[in-house]
Amino acid sequence: MTRNKLKLGIFGFGCVGTGLYKVLEEAESVDATIKKICIKHPDKPRPIDKKYFTTDKNELLYDSEIGVIVELIDDADAAFAIVSEAMKNGKSVVSANKKMIAEHLPELVKLEKKYQVPLLYEASVCASIPIIRNLEEYYDNDLLTSVSGIFNGSTNFILTKMIHEKLSYPVVLQEAQAKGFAESDPTLDVEGIDPKYKLCIILFHAFGLITKPESIFNFGISRISDFDLEFARQRNFTIKLIARCNKNNNEITGLCAPTFIEKENTLAHVNYEYNGVILKSAFSEKQLMIGKGAGDKPTGSAVLSDISALTYDYRYENKKYIHLNKQLKLVDTKIYKVYVRYPDPFSGFNDFDSIEEQYSSILGNYLIGHICLRKLAHSSWINDTNINVIFFS
Amino acid sequence: MTRNKLKLGIFGFGCVGTGLYKVLEEAESVDATIKKICIKHPDKPRPIDKKYFTTDKNELLYDSEIGVIVELIDDADAAFAIVSEAMKNGKSVVSANKKMIAEHLPELVKLEKKYQVPLLYEASVCASIPIIRNLEEYYDNDLLTSVSGIFNGSTNFILTKMIHEKLSYPVVLQEAQAKGFAESDPTLDVEGIDPKYKLCIILFHAFGLITKPESIFNFGISRISDFDLEFARQRNFTIKLIARCNKNNNEITGLCAPTFIEKENTLAHVNYEYNGVILKSAFSEKQLMIGKGAGDKPTGSAVLSDISALTYDYRYENKKYIHLNKQLKLVDTKIYKVYVRYPDPFSGFNDFDSIEEQYSSILGNYLIGHICLRKLAHSSWINDTNINVIFFS
Numbered sequence: 060m061t062r063n064k065l066k067l068g069i070f071g072f073g074c075v076g077t078g079l080y081k082v083l084e085e086a087e088s089v090d091a092t093i094k095k096i097c098i099k100h101p102d103k104p105r106p107i108d109k110k111y112f113t114t115d116k117n118e119l120l121y122d123s124e125i126g127v128i129v130e131l132i133d134d135a136d137a138a139f140a141i142v143s144e145a146m147k148n149g150k151s152v153v154s155a156n157k158k159m160i161a162e163h164l165p166e167l168v169k170l171e172k173k174y175q176v177p178l179l180y181e182a183s184v185c186a187s188i189p190i191i192r193n194l195e196e197y198y199d200n201d202l203l204t205s206v207s208g209i210f211n212g213s214t215n216f217i218l219t220k221m222i223h224e225k226l227s228y229p230v231v232l233q234e235a236q237a238k239g240f241a242e243s244d245p246t247l248d249v250e251g252i253d254p255k256y257k258l259c260i261i262l263f264h265a266f267g268l269i270t271k272p273e274s275i276f277n278f279g280i281s282r283i284s285d286f287d288l289e290f291a292r293q294r295n296f297t298i299k300l301i302a303r304c305n306k307n308n309n310e311i312t313g314l315c316a317p318t319f320i321e322k323e324n325t326l327a328h329v330n331y332e333y334n335g336v337i338l339k340s341a342f343s344e345k346q347l348m349i350g351k352g353a354g355d356k357p358t359g360s361a362v363l364s365d366i367s368a369l370t371y372d373y374r375y376e377n378k379k380y381i382h383l384n385k386q387l388k389l390v391d392t393k394i395y396k397v398y399v400r401y402p403d404p405f406s407g408f409n410d411f412d413s414i415e416e417q418y419s420s421i422l423g424n425y426l427i428g429h430i431c432l433r434k435l436a437h438s439s440w441i442n443d444t445n446i447n448v449i450f451f452s
Numbered sequence: 453m454t455r456n457k458l459k460l461g462i463f464g465f466g467c468v469g470t471g472l473y474k475v476l477e478e479a480e481s482v483d484a485t486i487k488k489i490c491i492k493h494p495d496k497p498r499p500i501d502k503k504y505f506t507t508d509k510n511e512l513l514y515d516s517e518i519g520v521i522v523e524l525i526d527d528a529d530a531a532f533a534i535v536s537e538a539m540k541n542g543k544s545v546v547s548a549n550k551k552m553i554a555e556h557l558p559e560l561v562k563l564e565k566k567y568q569v570p571l572l573y574e575a576s577v578c579a580s581i582p583i584i585r586n587l588e589e590y591y592d593n594d595l596l597t598s599v600s601g602i603f604n605g606s607t608n609f610i611l612t613k614m615i616h617e618k619l620s621y622p623v624v625l626q627e628a629q630a631k632g633f634a635e636s637d638p639t640l641d642v643e644g645i646d647p648k649y650k651l652c653i654i655l656f657h658a659f660g661l662i663t664k665p666e667s668i669f670n671f672g673i674s675r676i677s678d679f680d681l682e683f684a685r686q687r688n689f690t691i692k693l694i695a696r697c698n699k700n701n702n703e704i705t706g707l708c709a710p711t712f713i714e715k716e717n718t719l720a721h722v723n724y725e726y727n728g729v730i731l732k733s734a735f736s737e738k739q740l741m742i743g744k745g746a747g748d749k750p751t752g753s754a755v756l757s758d759i760s761a762l763t764y765d766y767r768y769e770n771k772k773y774i775h776l777n778k779q780l781k782l783v784d785t786k787i788y789k790v791y792v793r794y795p796d797p798f799s800g801f802n803d804f805d806s807i808e809e810q811y812s813s814i815l816g817n818y819l820i821g822h823i824c825l826r827k828l829a830h831s832s833w834i835n836d837t838n839i840n841v842i843f844f845s
Contacts, residue, residue, distance in 0.1 A: 082595070186736075
């Protein structure tokens with residue numbers, strides 16, 4: 060079999076772009092060379108020759124020699140404009156932009172079909188873990204029942220520090236920000252929005268469902284207090300920000316929220332910037348994939364694997380979306396067991412189907428109960444920052 | 453894209469064959485039907501209609517309607533005869549037979565090339581873990597540096613029981629045999645030969661190296677004593693039967709042996725019949741895949757994924773074998789740190805490059821030292837069953 064020689068046009072030369080450059084340098088077996096890199100700030104010092112850089116996107120998008128556009132910028136709207144223009148021009152695209160992919164899946168699937176060009180985005184979900192490729196190729200039948208896990212490295216780093224070093228959320232967040240590890244606006248990570256984008260991409264490749272990110276419930280880690288941590292410790296749990304989805308016949312459920320994890324669960328040992336994905340299927344039972352979920356080189360290596368796949372004309376076939384049951388629907392009527400810490404008085408008792416435990420003390424109050432996801436999501440109290448919710452797994 | 457409809461001829465209807473039958477029944481999206489099953493014992497009661505069964509292999513091998521031969525028998529020599537005849541007849545083949553694959557890789561690669569037929573064997577290594585597919589497709593560049601892990605479910609079950617329930621090796625082995633979990637002749641498993649076959653298959657798909665199983669050092673778990681277990685406990689280790697290979701420039705090292713694993717290592721939490729594979733590459737760093745390594749359905753589901761892949765004309769491209777450096781060679785000159793328990797007098801001290809620790813007591817003696825693999829493998833004392841060796845990771 061022959062392999063294509065590729066000429067790349069890269070958008071963005073930040074953390075991932077620089078990582079990709081380093082990785083490409085060392086991977087001699089991948090026959091891909093960088094032709095041009097489009098950047099916003101031409102005066103920034105760069106590790107390679109100035110001739111590679113331009114600020115004019117059209118120098119890449121309309122260069123007939125460039126067969127592959129690698130999109131590695133932050134801005135999701137600008138990214139979508141670049142990616143769709145590239146595809147219209149018949150160029151293959153590799154992207155690491157989870158927000159852009161998750162928000163534009165219907166358009167992107169149409170573009171892939173209309174212009175018959177591959178769009179690969181392994182690096183957008185859990186960086187170095189090849190989850191999308193495995194969902195597409197290996198779990199390509201209808202036996203998969205659930206995908207869940209730790210999809211965000213920054214929050215897993217924060218939670219690991221909070222639990223292992225008994226530090227409070229604001230202290231750890233500040234440290235992570237000082238080290239440049241968390242964004243100055245950490246909202247997307249700590250409120251569980253970033254892993255929700257990833258969950259949307261997984262829902263598409265796991266089950267063939269396209270859904271809008273805003274249809275999925277997310278709850279973050281920013282309200283986790285010492286009281287909550289002490290509760291977890293007493294019951295021998297750790298806490299992880301878990302994104303999860305399940306398929307039951309044609310009904311799909313999905314959510315992203317902090318979750319108690321038993322110490323016997325392997326996910327309890329997935330710490331710091333590592334991500335972990337658990338797949339359950341009718342016959343292979345539980346499978347777990349663990350790897351670095353962030354960082355320039357792990358992400359760069361996922362981008363490299365996509366580029367390498369293009370040398371063999373690989374593309375996602377979107378098999379489940381095309382071949383499997385189209386009657387799938389996202390439902391929010393499932394009942395979940397949750398822990399809720401609340402200040403007195405608490406107006407939410409009637410929202411619960413049942414309450415298993417209730418505890419009050421001078422330090423705080425909590426209940427453990429069963430509640431319908433829709434009721435929880437639309438409750439009057441969920442936005443009260445004095446109230447925290449943690450799911451049971 | 454269109455999918456092929458497949459008609460299967462299956463050899464063997466034991467544990468895995470029955471598992472595959474169940475899995476096929478439920479996977480409606482995989483368009484494959486069983487036409488004929490070749491078995492040895494026609495009088496055994498079977499869960500499906502008698503008309504499917506035959507004892508004449510030619511009824512499958514020369515049936516032009518059968519496009520795929522699924523080989524699930526025990527006997528490696530008979531399996532090779534069946535598989536090569538099927539390939540010569542232009543049939544695609546799926547096999548779960550690690551011994552047959554490992555011993556016949558050079559011939560099989562030639563047959564694949566000459567007759568242009570796919571031969572898939574995901575189920576032969578770690579059952580439900582899609583390790584071969586990932587090595588072929590995702591880690592298809594030259595950046596991989598090592599693959600290691602727990603490749604054998606029976607011995608991991610035995611070791612887990614020994615360590616968690618503080619039982620001796622003969623006691624656990626007897627229990628496992630009584631439950632039909634270990635073979636009446638457990639040699640292939642407990643002496644580390646089965647995982648060595650798997651390591652040979654991994655060496656081919658990870659690095660492109662073909663090597664004979666007998667070139668690789670293996671040491672089993674049958675000599676592990678209570679004294680050894682107590683040593684492990686005192687140092688806060690667990691013991692796993694680890695197969696591992698490394699690439700350093702063109703030099704490949706590989707071995708399979710009981711190994712001390714620190715409790716912080718995720719592999720320490722891969723217990724009972726679960727398998728775990730750790731991949732290290734220059735940039736994605738450490739990745740871990742965990743799943744059931746044995747059992748009818750997990751293995752059946754791996755076979756199903758291969759069958760499903762054939763509906764899309766998938767085949768292993770053996771990219772690394774074809775494209776990467778052919779100068780690779782297996783070397784046994786690397787120095788390893790090992791623990792050796794020995795009875796007095798011990799003749800092997802001079803074989804060590806250095807000795808770090810030495811302990812003697814009425815209960816037993818051990819040393820911890822550094823030794824060249826070749827010296828260890830060819831030492832005068834390695835075959836003494838009163839001596840045990842455990843590697844450090």
